[in-house]
Each structure stands twice: as C-alpha cells, then as structure tokens.
Amino acid sequence: MNFRMGRRRRIFEGKAKVLFEGPEPGTLVQYFKDDATAFNNKKRGTITGKGVLNNRISEYLMTRLNEIGVPTHFMRRLNMREQLIRQVEIIPIEVVMRNIVAGSLAKRMGIPEGTILPRSIVEFYYKKDDLGNPMVSDEHITCFGWASPQEIDEIMALSLRINDYLSGLFLGIGLKLVDFKLEFGRLWDNDDMRIVLADEISPDNCRLWDVKTNEKMDKDRFRCDLGRVEEAYQEVARRLGIMPEAAQKPESE
Ligand code: TMP
Numbered sequence: 625m626n627f628r629m630g631r632r633r634r635i636f637e638g639k640a641k642v643l644f645e646g647p648e649p650g651t652l653v654q655y656f657k658d659d660a661t662a663f664n665n666k667k668r669g670t671i672t673g674k675g676v677l678n679n680r681i682s683e684y685l686m687t688r689l690n691e692i693g694v695p696t697h698f699m700r701r702l703n704m705r706e707q708l709i710r711q712v713e714i715i716p717i718e719v720v721m722r723n724i725v726a727g728s729l730a731k732r733m734g735i736p737e738g739t740i741l742p743r744s745i746v747e748f749y750y751k752k753d754d755l756g757n758p759m760v761s762d763e764h765i766t767c768f769g770w771a772s773p774q775e776i777d778e779i780m781a782l783s784l785r786i787n788d789y790l791s792g793l794f795l796g797i798g799l800k801l802v803d804f805k806l807e808f809g810r811l812w813d814n815d816d817m818r819i820v821l822a823d824e825i826s827p828d829n830c831r832l833w834d835v836k837t838n839e840k841m842d843k844d845r846f847r848c849d850l851g852r853v854e855e856a857y858q859e860v861a862r863r864l865g866i867m868p869e870a871a872q873k874p875e876s877e
Pocket of ligand 1: 720726727728804805830
C-alpha cells in the first residue's frame with residue numbers, strides 16, 4: 625500500500641476494488657486491486673497486474689461511452705491503479721447482458737456454450753453477497769423498492785445502448801462480447817437525480833472471445849483454471865491500443 629492510500633479515509637472495500645474519500649465533496653477514489661474471486665468468493669487468487677490493466681481498460685471504455693452520451697461515474701484516471709469517480713448511490717442490482725450463451729445461462733438451461741442468442745437477453749441479480757447474488761425479476765426490484773419502474777426503464781435503455789456500442793467496439797478488435805455485467809447508481813444534483821453507469825467495465829465482468837479461435841480472453845481463464853490469465857488481460861489492453869508500458873513484459877522475459 626502506498627503512502628497516499630494510507631492517509632485517505634477508506635469508504636468501502638470490495639473484492640476487486642477499494643473506495644477512498646475523494647479530494648472534493650461528491651467524489652471518490654476507486655483503487656483497483658490484483659485480487660480475484662469467483663463463484664461468490666469460494667475461489668480466491670491474484671492476477672498480477674490486473675488492477676493496472678482494469679483501471680486502464682475501464683477508463684478507456686467509460687470515456688468512449690461518455691462520448692456517445694452514456695452518463696457514467698468516471699471522471700479521470702489519477703495514476704496506475706486509481707481513478708477519480710463521482711460518488712453515487714449504488715442501485716443494488718447487477719445487470720447482466722447476454723449475446724451468446726455461456727457461464728450460468730449455459731448451466732441453468734442446459735444449452736451449449738457458444739450458442740448465439742436470437743436476441744440479447746437482460747437479466748437482473750440482487751447485489752447481495754451473503755445470498756450469493758440471486759436472480760430477480762423487475763417485480764422483485766420494484767416490490768422491494770430497490771428501483772422504481774422508471775429507473776428500471778432507464779437502466780434497460782442504457783444497458784441496451786451500451787451493449788450495441790461495446791459489441792461493435794470489441795468486434796473491431798477481433799473480440800466477441802459474449803456477455804457482461806453492469807452496475808448503475810443515482811447521481812444527485814440538488815433535487816435532480818440521474819441514473820449513471822458505475823463500477824467498472826473490464827475483463828473481470830465481461831466475457832470476451834477471440835473472433836477467429838473463440839479463445840477466452842477474460843476472467844473465465846481464472847474461474848476455470850485455463851492458465852495464461854495475465855496474458856489475456858494484457859492482450860485485451862493491447863488490442864484496445866492502451867497497453868501501459870509498465871505492464872508490458874520486458875523483451876528478455
Ligand atoms: P454468469 O454467466 O456467471 O452469470 O456471468 C455473466 C456475466 O456477468 C459474465 O460476463 C461475468 C459477469 N459477472 C460479474 O461480473 N460478477 C458476478 O458476480 C457474476 C456472477 C458474473
């Protein structure tokens with residue numbers, strides 16, 4: 625832990641990130657760790673350099689999304705592992721968008737991984753680790769007051785837009801966007817409230833397969849012990865054209 629990290633007030637520590645008090649009211653510093661977990665914390669490990677790469681990858685993708693008018697919590701990257709974000713009230717829902725069958729959908733439905741869906745599917749999960757993030761419907765979300773029907777409409781519209789844009793962006797660098805998970809928050813401006821994209825977008829919460837070989841280039845390499853985990857994250861960053869110098873392997877290695 626560096627000196628600056630030690631001095632700042634820690635607001636929250638998650639599995640892959642730490643949130644610190646930001647320099648201005650209404651801001652936070654999001655620190656990306658190398659820690660990796662899977663299957664609701666049952667599998668734990670470290671992916672060396674992951675925090676640095678995810679910080680860069682998420683910065684890049686959130687910036688592109690901001691440019692097309694998708695509001696996000698991202699403000700700017702501060703250094704190798706930290707970015708400045710707007711403080712939002714996180715909506716306790718994980719939104720999963722799926723284009724190709726994989727992971728829990730393949731298991732639940734008994735459909736082979738790789739089956740192309742006739743149209744994208746949106747799923748909601750209640751963000752509650754103690755319960756293992758159970759799948760919920762919009763009825764549960766509104767009934768338990770986690771979000772209003774209008775907020776769900778906004779979240780759906782943003783998620784579909786993000787899926788369209790990111791699917792094209794990744795296809796352009798030879799990657800299929802199989803599925804991904806998003807989180808949203810409420811950003812308050814006096815009495816006005818906007819729904820914005822929060823958390824991160826990285827190979828930790830996307831499935832990315834090489835267009836030609838279907839090779840997995842994401843956290844499934846860690847989840848399923850496929851090896852070459854660090855290399856997969858580096859390759860995604862390299863194809864996006866944002867490979868940080870420090871994370872590049874020396875020629876001699
Ligand atoms: P799943 O197939 O395991 O339900 O995962 C769907 C997508 O959501 C996949 O891209 C990985 C991502 N995901 C997370 O980011 N966090 C989670 O806790 C889970 C279960 C999935």
